[in-house]
Amino acid sequence: MTDDVKESFRAPAARTGGSGSGPTSGSAPAPASGSGSGSDAPPAPAALAAKVRTLAPSMTRSMQRVAEAVAGDPAGCAALTVTGLAELTGTSEATVVRTARLLGYPGYRDLRLALAGLAAQQQSGRAPSVTADIAVDDPIADVVAKLAYDEQQTLADTAAGLDTVQLGAVVAALAGARRIDIYGIGASGLVAQDLGQKLLRIGLLAHAHSDPHLAVTNAVQLRSGDVAIAITHSGSTGDVIEPLRVAFDHGATTVAITGRPDGPVTQYADHILTTSTARESELRPAAMSSRTSQLLVVDCLFTCVTQRTYETAAPALAASYEALAHRHSPRTR
Amino acid sequence: MTDDVKESFRAPAARTGGSGSGPTSGSAPAPASGSGSGSDAPPAPAALAAKVRTLAPSMTRSMQRVAEAVAGDPAGCAALTVTGLAELTGTSEATVVRTARLLGYPGYRDLRLALAGLAAQQQSGRAPSVTADIAVDDPIADVVAKLAYDEQQTLADTAAGLDTVQLGAVVAALAGARRIDIYGIGASGLVAQDLGQKLLRIGLLAHAHSDPHLAVTNAVQLRSGDVAIAITHSGSTGDVIEPLRVAFDHGATTVAITGRPDGPVTQYADHILTTSTARESELRPAAMSSRTSQLLVVDCLFTCVTQRTYETAAPALAASYEALAHRHSPRTR
DNA sequence: CTGGGGCCGAAAATATCTTTCAGATGTGAC
DNA sequence: GTCACATCTGAAAGATATTTTCGGCCCCAG
Numbered sequence A, B: 001m002t003d004d005v006k007e008s009f010r011a012p013a014a015r016t017g018g019s020g021s022g023p024t025s026g027s028a029p030a031p032a033s034g035s036g037s038g039s040d041a042p043p044a045p046a047a048l049a050a051k052v053r054t055l056a057p058s059m060t061r062s063m064q065r066v067a068e069a070v071a072g073d074p075a076g077c078a079a080l081t082v083t084g085l086a087e088l089t090g091t092s093e094a095t096v097v098r099t100a101r102l103l104g105y106p107g108y109r110d111l112r113l114a115l116a117g118l119a120a121q122q123q124s125g126r127a128p129s130v131t132a133d134i135a136v137d138d139p140i141a142d143v144v145a146k147l148a149y150d151e152q153q154t155l156a157d158t159a160a161g162l163d164t165v166q167l168g169a170v171v172a173a174l175a176g177a178r179r180i181d182i183y184g185i186g187a188s189g190l191v192a193q194d195l196g197q198k199l200l201r202i203g204l205l206a207h208a209h210s211d212p213h214l215a216v217t218n219a220v221q222l223r224s225g226d227v228a229i230a231i232t233h234s235g236s237t238g239d240v241i242e243p244l245r246v247a248f249d250h251g252a253t254t255v256a257i258t259g260r261p262d263g264p265v266t267q268y269a270d271h272i273l274t275t276s277t278a279r280e281s282e283l284r285p286a287a288m289s290s291r292t293s294q295l296l297v298v299d300c301l302f303t304c305v306t307q308r309t310y311e312t313a314a315p316a317l318a319a320s321y322e323a324l325a326h327r328h329s330p331r332t333r
Numbered sequence C: 001c002t003g004g005g006g007c008c009g010a011a012a013a014t015a016t017c018t019t020t021c022a023g024a025t026g027t028g029a030c
Numbered sequence D: 001g002t003c004a005c006a007t008c009t010g011a012a013a014g015a016t017a018t019t020t021t022c023g024g025c026c027c028c029a030g
Helices: A048-058 A061-072 A074-078 A082-089 A093-102 A108-123 A140-161 A164-175 A187-201 A212-219 A238-249 A264-268 A286-308 A310-325 B048-058 B061-072 B074-078 B082-088 B093-102 B108-125 B127-131 B140-161 B164-175 B187-201 B212-219 B238-249 B264-268 B286-308 B310-325
Strands: A180-184 A206-209 A227-232 A253-258 A271-274 B180-184 B206-209 B227-232 B253-258 B271-274
Touching (some): A048 A061, A048 A108, A048 A140, A061 A074, A061 A082, A082 A093, A108 B108, A140 A286, A140 B164, A140 B286, A164 A227, A164 A253, A164 A271, A164 A286, A164 B140, A180 A187, A180 A238, A187 A206, A187 A227, A187 A310, A187 B187, A206 A212, A212 A238, A227 A238, A227 A264, A238 A264, A253 A264, A286 A310, A286 B140, B048 B061, B061 B074, B061 B082, B061 B093, B074 B108, B093 B108, B164 B227, B164 B253, B164 B286, B180 B187, B180 B212, B180 B238, B187 B206, B187 B286, B187 B310, B227 B238, B227 B264, B238 B253, B253 B264, B253 B286, B286 B310
Parallel strands (some): A180 A227, A253 A271, B180 B227, B253 B271
């Protein structure tokens, strides 16, 4: 109680108070209780490398050094005390602790514990996560193999880093939504459409918008009980943030699917689903892995909503199947 | 943007031998390769339960209680401080430390670290349960895990089954194409658009069509030197086959990306790229895995074409990146 | 019954982690 | 170009956790 955080953006309590159950008698000064970074991530078990990549852009230089060391050599760092790690990275203890906090742990001690776990996992079977980048002169077979591997990695990272509590909340909102709007531009626009198509198939009134103006026009119509979903890897795509803001202001439940949980888009998001960020290169643009990651999130949403509304979803799904059947020519040949 | 990827981090092992400034009780675990020279027993990695049994007879009553708790619930004990574990077992801190020593660790801290590792290993070993199909009553975490696993599987299958010769031929055709048309409907339509977007970014004149009529209208314009790509999982989507047939008849190089290499669509395809077909179920429609598979093929095409036309593709890619930069609010960090 | 040996835990001593605070650094405005 | 502001950073104080010390207690033998 005594610790009043600065509450940042959304002071108005007009929202459903449901999400933020009281923090446990906060000895733990969990910084983001309200909404900002939203999902208080459970201590990441193995999703640490992914988390480092996801959060790296929002880190300061010193913290990045620490995060890099940690991600690069979990086993080695697990053996170090906070002072040792500070010396190794040429920073101070305070910075190490700050980094640990940013990664979602109560303190360095817990980060170290997770690190030990990660090291053990890597040790037992897992190949080193370092893969060569795709080169300009790689033979085709190598390109295929590397791309497949990278995308698999992206999937694993995303799954590991996905906040199931947030996911559950979003699913609940979607299942009971009167109307669903989805915003996405460019590569994310395709993902938005994919989600829209899927939700339509199970009988939900969902629509994906790619036109920013129309999106805003539609967002104005939303109200409490509706859901608005913004999909943007960078978290700072204005054309997507704007409709979400409008939806937010009109009382809709808002969701952000983004790779930057600290980006501007999250200001207006009741729920944040974080997609993983893979390292990128010239031959492997960010759009590629972000799309893979986003699609997994979309699939999870779809599947869980279908589960939850099985009674109505199953017949709807079957009907949509049926309706398209005659579109396929009988198998000639 | 940020080019700080190189540089990475300094080697963690390079501790200067002389400066023993740290009063750390010389617990240099040195995970380095040479393991033999280490005089004292290495901290038990995972064989902790066995060690407990072995040493149990030589333990005193109190220590046995501690050892038992540790062996019985590594994860739980890893979360406890020395005081907590002492209370849990009804003993004292000193006893806990003695037990840790007896088990071969320098102190409780290290035992706890090993415990965390053990817990993580046990956790990850619990994977096989995700091979099952997704059920209506699966908890959310399971759904996420299963979906991710299935998609990973799909990727592996696709990569393994992809014909690199055909792929190379298609890449060659694309790299030199005057004009590229891509046909896809429904879920495959999004993949088609994805491919179109990507190819546009590297300066190729590509267009994805979702409207069957417009697709045919465009296909009529194609001629030798052009490329037409049809994407259809079933291989029998009439609305996609028709434009491909027209393109084929007009002399364009035609490509089919399909999960059914024996389907009608292949009649008009010069090259066939086969996508994998995963088992499907009610909660996991075919569209899901086919999309994943198709996207991998698309990514391969894109990457290989970029490689092959690097001289022109790289600047085009950079330019498209640049053009969108100002679309993102500067509010980063 | 008494003495000895070793086990055990409370509390001191030490190491480690966390927090606070003020200097350092970079950024944007004028 | 300079100033004001905000942020980052590290040193040291403050809190916890771990290790050690030391004396009491129990058990067993004589």
